[in-house]
Amino acid sequence: MSSNPGSLSRSPAALLGAPLAARLGTLLAALALLLIPASPAAAQPSAGDRIAKALGTSPVYVDPGYADSVPAARRKQLVAQIAKTGLPIKVVLVPLVKGDSYNGDADALQTVVRDHLTRRDLILITTSDLAGFLSGREWPDDRHQTQDAVSAVGFLDEMKDAGLADQVSKAIELVQQGDGTKVYRDATSGLGGPPHAGKPESGAKGGGSPWLVITSAGVAALGIAGCLLVFVRRRRRGQVSPFAFPQAVFAAAATADERALRRHADAEVIALGEAVQAAPDSLPGLPRALDAYGAAGKVLDAAHGLPDLAGVLALVTDGRDALADGTPAPLPLCFFNPLHGRAARRIDWRPLGRRDRLDVAACDACAQAVRTRRAPEVLTAPESKGGRSVPYFEIPAERSVWAATGYGSLVRSDEDGMAARVGRGEFSQAAGRP
Numbered sequence: 001m002s003s004n005p006g007s008l009s010r011s012p013a014a015l016l017g018a019p020l021a022a023r024l025g026t027l028l029a030a031l032a033l034l035l036i037p038a039s040p041a042a043a044q045p046s047a048g049d050r051i052a053k054a055l056g057t058s059p060v061y062v063d064p065g066y067a068d069s070v071p072a073a074r075r076k077q078l079v080a081q082i083a084k085t086g087l088p089i090k091v092v093l094v095p096l097v098k099g100d101s102y103n104g105d106a107d108a109l110q111t112v113v114r115d116h117l118t119r120r121d122l123i124l125i126t127t128s129d130l131a132g133f134l135s136g137r138e139w140p141d142d143r144h145q146t147q148d149a150v151s152a153v154g155f156l157d158e159m160k161d162a163g164l165a166d167q168v169s170k171a172i173e174l175v176q177q178g179d180g181t182k183v184y185r186d187a188t189s190g191l192g193g194p195p196h197a198g199k200p201e202s203g204a205k206g207g208g209s210p211w212l213v214i215t216s217a218g219v220a221a222l223g224i225a226g227c228l229l230v231f232v233r234r235r236r237r238g239q240v241s242p243f244a245f246p247q248a249v250f251a252a253a254a255t256a257d258e259r260a261l262r263r264h265a266d267a268e269v270i271a272l273g274e275a276v277q278a279a280p281d282s283l284p285g286l287p288r289a290l291d292a293y294g295a296a297g298k299v300l301d302a303a304h305g306l307p308d309l310a311g312v313l314a315l316v317t318d319g320r321d322a323l324a325d326g327t328p329a330p331l332p333l334c335f336f337n338p339l340h341g342r343a344a345r346r347i348d349w350r351p352l353g354r355r356d357r358l359d360v361a362a363c364d365a366c367a368q369a370v371r372t373r374r375a376p377e378v379l380t381a382p383e384s385k386g387g388r389s390v391p392y393f394e395i396p397a398e399r400s401v402w403a404a405t406g407y408g409s410l411v412r413s414d415e416d417g418m419a420a421r422v423g424r425g426e427f428s429q430a431a432g433r434p
Helices: 005-009 012-017 020-035 047-055 072-085 106-117 146-155 164-177 180-191 220-236 247-254 258-278 286-302 306-323 364-371 401-408 418-423 426-430
Strands: 060-062 089-093 122-127 134-139 345-349 358-362 380-382 389-391
Touching (some): 047 060, 047 089, 072 164, 089 164, 106 122, 106 134, 122 146, 122 164, 134 164, 146 164, 146 180, 164 180, 258 286, 258 306, 286 306, 286 418, 306 380, 306 418, 345 364, 358 401, 401 418, 418 426
Parallel strands (some): 060 089, 089 122
Antiparallel strands (some): 122 134, 345 358, 380 389
16 A cells, blocks of 8 residues: 555545555554654744753854844953853843844743753843843843842943943852842942842832933032932833833944944045045046035034934945946935844835834834834834934934935935935924034
């Protein structure tokens, strides 16, 4: 009897007319096919599986988005530093964005990693859902004061402009010292706010806004710092819902380091200026390149934060494209986050809560996220001065050149482009600059 699975396509009538042995053989073959487990290639490992597998060979896991922030050489240094401590430290650096595998929550990330590692003693240092901070937890208890030690890093003066790798290194150092609570209290003592409890309060209920307004007769900056401190403390005690501030969405180009991105943008503007100077006067795209160069320099001089620096890169890209006249019109930078680099394709996208759809340029990762109904990693910007951060494109167009143009995705003509708007003073006006 043939065991060809194709025989299963016979009709029930044909099976009934076959000899009993043949019918039993066919039924057994069908049962065997049903019981065959799915191919391992078909089963996609979860994010937790991938991280746990990687941690089996190295105590430091770095998502590709952080490759520039924590290059291979720095990872080796961190691994060596961990080995010297003799502690069960694991480091997991992944982007945390609302709607991702962990819903943008560091606690969820840590729980997933812990469950997949299934080991009793574990000290875990991860990225945080609050920009500029790391998050730490320890099992089965907090004997090394890990939570305070890791949280203290974001408040240390020496770490003010530190990159991600340096922050992790400092966190490992403080965990090894074992006096993280004292370091945390010393680092935050001048910021005001209620006394800090070393361990999170269990069973705390949420209530009120995640940002508390602190009335102070002191300097305004001190009041802002106090608000941040209170928020962090309440966040660590479980009193507020996860704050969806994607620190890692900037990792591709900014490496979570504004100063590094500013240096990169400055170098790009200089390079564009040299390319413009070397271009022949007969080049058709030269006027457009000159406009982009002038606008990029103007934005760079007044840039405040990552969205403006991303605008500098978008203008430089536009200028370089203008110098490449005669080639097919390339796509602009990724609409959702220009720090992801050049877009790979244009897609049809409907913003959440709206019926109208937009034709935008997206990188591969963001296009895949939209295709699978996941939230892409977006560049955020303050809704107002000192206000909460929202996706940059949710800011009214009259208050943001970048929202109006989508960093090039929404531009229909040169007169409507970024350089033209900056030249007309829209960038300065939107930022409240003279």
